[in-house]
Amino acid sequence: MEPTSDQGRPTPVKSEESQERLRFLVVEAARLRSEDGHDSERVLDKMGELGQMLCELGQACEALPVFRKLAESMQRLYGPHHLQTVGCLVSLAGCLAASQDHAEAVVVLRDCRSRCFKMGAVLEPEDKSGALTxxxxxxxxxxxxxxxxxxxxxxxxxxxxxxxxxxxxxxxxxxxxxxxxxxxxxKGGTVTEPEKPNTQTLSAALLAVVEPLAQLNHGAKDFEGAAAYFHETALSTAAAYGGTGHPRYAVALCSEGRSWMERSVQLREGSDHIGAVACVRRAEQRLCEASILQQRGLHDAAAASRSNEGAELAYAKTQLNLATCYHLLDQTAQAAPLFATSAEIMERHLGPEDPRARQAREAASAAASRLGKEVAEPMLVADDPGALFPRLEALRCTEPLAGGAGAWWRSAAAVAEVAASLEKRRFAVLDGFVGAEAAATLRAACLAATGSLLPTCERTLVPRSDEVAWEPSGFEPLTERADDLLVLLRARCPQLAAITSRQRLMFARYRTGAHFGRHVDNNCVRGHGPQCNPRVLTAVYYMQDGQWDARADGGCLRLYAPDCADGAGADAGTVGAATETGRGVALYDVAPVGDRLVLFFSDQRCPHEVLPVLRAGAERFAATLWYMGGGTVPEFWGKIATHDSSLVPLPSAPRESAGGCSPPVAAVCSSSSWSVVSSDRASGVE
Ligand SMILES: O=C(O)CCC(=O)C(=O)O
Ligand SMILES: [Fe+2]
Structure with missing residues (x-):
């Protein structure tokens, strides 16, 4: 008869050799214990080996007490926040899962996860109070x-x-x-504090914890929990293996996508159709991101071996797949040229009437018309905004102290220029906004605030993976200056005249892989709608120190053409005037350069997204302020971490004198002239 364990599952047959090894380990551990005492490293080594071997031989129930005892000893010897202790607890969780005790395995792994966060001096996201456990x-x-x-x-x-x-x-x-x-x-303390492990080691430890946690949640049908842990698996893979190129990164994204799909089925069964759609969208995003990584690999390989017709057709097919992935992610600028070359290759080899070639050509034409004729790629506003805002740049460089208090933008000329830029392009970029000294203070406030961040992994229509904190301390050098700028602008720009207050400051961190999908901050449809709120102008300030290489590091703020039917009133020749074909076109990528303030309208004039941060170990810090007009804030804002309902009134005059004031310039386009286009792919709102 086949040997079975106490759960009735077959137990691997033990060889004589492994039996011998087991006996030896038991005797050896006892001998070392009598020689060195209970908690010696030699004893712990042997116990670890014994537990592992029992587990491998299918004797999970016998391995359990060994790992429990080992974990206690390690805790005494190394302390609770040590890689060795966490490693042992992960083995214990593995054993628990093997003996079908999934509930306790999850508890142990969640505990390991919070230990990992503490080792990295980061509070566990659920530990919202910031209090010690x-x-x-x-x-x-x-x-x-x-x-x-x-x-x-x-x-x-x-x-x-x-x-x-x-x-x-x-x-x-x-x-x-x-x-x-x-x-x-x-009392369970340790005398010598363990050395803090580096980010890579810590990420590898976190990976060993969150991956099984994700699987267990998925197995227990907590698909939302599983998706969140798979996402963490992807992020820690990127951090542990130096970026998103590792195959495990794509696998984790796929698993996350699968969990979102399962969740959407659950929601649909419960008749929550809106929730179900949001989950499908998330699943699509993840699967597409994974697919892009995979397709990119295949595409590069196919490109390298294009020696004959067959190979060239294979290459065209990988281009088509890759383009489809980009298309599904709304990244038309990347999709269009790939569609075009794949169509060209297929037509050449298969003839224009071949159904595959025809399909590729149709996709290419649709992408090209979506892109518009003249805009091929978003213009990168990186280190040199001079090309886009020459007059503003000239003012910054020639009159750095013109406005007093070290803020160049307080001068009447600069304020007029910012207002004109908002009217013409719907956004403005102000570099050197607070100056080096205050920027350093803000950077320090920002590092201090990382301890109170909360993840934004709630069920939102738009996928986002930043972590946020509302009004952390130390940001006054920014809020005071930004409020002053708004008071000055309000007096000049009728489109901003309704502003009376702002939301409290939102501090956000985007780590490697984190992003925020395309959305508008206020999606009112003629003043109404479930996604409507009183936001008028969004101000985002960045706190990176040192260089930010937008192409290599990612994390740009991408600004799209307006989601409005007519661009009436926009300057003739303004890039991205709202037309049917212009809609959805990415216009500008603003690099998150340190001490840069970006202003843009919060409504459908400025759909935007935060592109994924690409560099391993990078952290993109941003502080966002929303300036509000009349009306009440949506009720749900007070209830979830991604929003906050407290408002701060705006002063009636700036704290610092603005110098001489010139009369307000007339608005080029008034907000009432923007109406909404019905579309198949509505922008989400956050
Ligand atoms: O961080 C950014 O650049 C923009 C963030 C954003 O769009 C938002 O928080 O709504
Ligand atoms: Fe936004």
């Missing part, structure tokens, strides 16, 4: 006790030494220090 408090209290005893010992010894009893003094110091250390150890 119970074990953390215990540890902190014990640490305090140990320090107090040591301090007391030094004090008593100093008095005794002062009295002249040197030998007695030394004796007291030694005894009390040992006592202090003992107190700390007996």
């Amino acid at each position: 119970t074990s953390g408090k215990d540890r902190a209290a014990t640490q305090l006790l140990a320090r107090a005893i040591t301090a007391l010992s030094v004090l008593v010894a100093a008095v005794v030494a002062w009295l002249g009893y040197w030998q007695l003094a030394t004796c007291i110091v030694t005894t009390l220090t040992i006592l202090g250390t003992f107190a700390y150890r007996s």
Whole structure:
């Protein structure tokens, strides 16, 4: 009869050799324990080996007590936030899962995950309060006790030494220090703090935790949870393996996509059709992103071996696949040339009447008409905004202190130029907005605020993977200046006249792979609609230090042509005047250069997205302020982490004098002249 474990599953047959090895490990662990004591490294090594072997031989239930004991010892020896301890707990979770105790396996892995976050000095996202956990408090209290005893010992010894009893003094110091250390150890502390592991090591540890967590959630049909963990698996893969090129990254994205699909089925069964659509959209995005990575590999390989007709057709097919992926992600600029060359190759080899060639040609024509005639690629506003805003740049460079208080943009000429740029292009870029000194203060505030970030992985229509915090402290140098600028602009630009307040500042971090899909910040349809809110102008300020290479590092703010039917009123020749063909066209990529402020209209005049951050280990920091007109904020804003309903009134006059004021310039286009086009692919709103 086939041997079975206590769960009734077949147990692998143990060879004589492995039995022998098991016996040896048990005896050896006992011998070392009697020689070195319970918590010696040699004993722990042997126990680890024993647990692993039992697990591999299918004896998970016997392996469990071994791993539990091992975890306790490691905790005592290395402390709770140490890679060794976490590694052991992951093995314990593996054993639990193997013995069908999925619920406890999930608990152990979630605990490991929060330990990983703490090792990286980042609070676990669920730990919203920022308070220490119970074990953390215990540890902190014990640490305090140990320090107090040591301090007391030094004090008593100093008095005794002062009295002249040197030998007695030394004796007291030694005894009390040992006592202090003992107190700390007996409460589960560790004497020497572990060295903080580097990001790569930590990401590899996190990967070992979140991947099984994702699988277990998926198995338990918590598909939303599984998708979030698969997403973390992808991000930690990128951070551990130096970028998105590793095959496991694409696999994790695919798994995330699959979980979103399953979730959408669940929601549809519960008649939540809107939720189901949102999940399908997320699934599509993930599967397409994964597919792009895979197709890019195939495409490069096919491009390298285009020696005969067959190979060239294979190459055209990879181009078509890649183009379809980009098309599904709304990245028409990337899709169009690939569609065009694949159509050209197919027509040449198969003839224009071949159905595959015809299909490729149709896709190419549709992409080309979507793109418009003149705009091939978004214009990159990187380190040199001079090409787009020459007058503003000239003012910044020639009159750096013209406005007083070190802010060049306070001068009447600069304010007029910003207003004109908003009217003409719907956005403006102000470099050197707060100046080097305040920028350094903001950067420090930004690093301090990373401890209170929350993920934005709620069920939103638009996929986003940034982490946010509302109104963290230390951002006053930005809010004060931005409010001043708005007061000055409001007096000049009738389109901004309704602004009376702003939302509290939203601080956001985008780590490698993080992005925010195409959306508008206020999607009112003639003043109404479920996605309508009072936002008028969006101001985003970036806090990168050093260089940001937009092409290699990614993370640009992509601005699209308006989602409006007519561009009446826009300057003749304005790039991206709203027309049917212009809709959906990416116009500008604004690089998130440090100390740069970008202003744009929050409504359908400015659909935008944050492109994925590409560089491994990079962090893109942004602070967003929304300036609000009349009306009330949607009720749900007060309830979810991605939004905040508190408003800050705008002062009636700027804090600093703006210098001489020239009369307001007339608005070139008024917001009422923008109406909404019905479309198959509506922009989401965030
Ligand atoms: O960070 C950015 O560049 C823009 C962020 C954004 O679009 C938003 O938070 O709504
Ligand atoms: Fe936005």
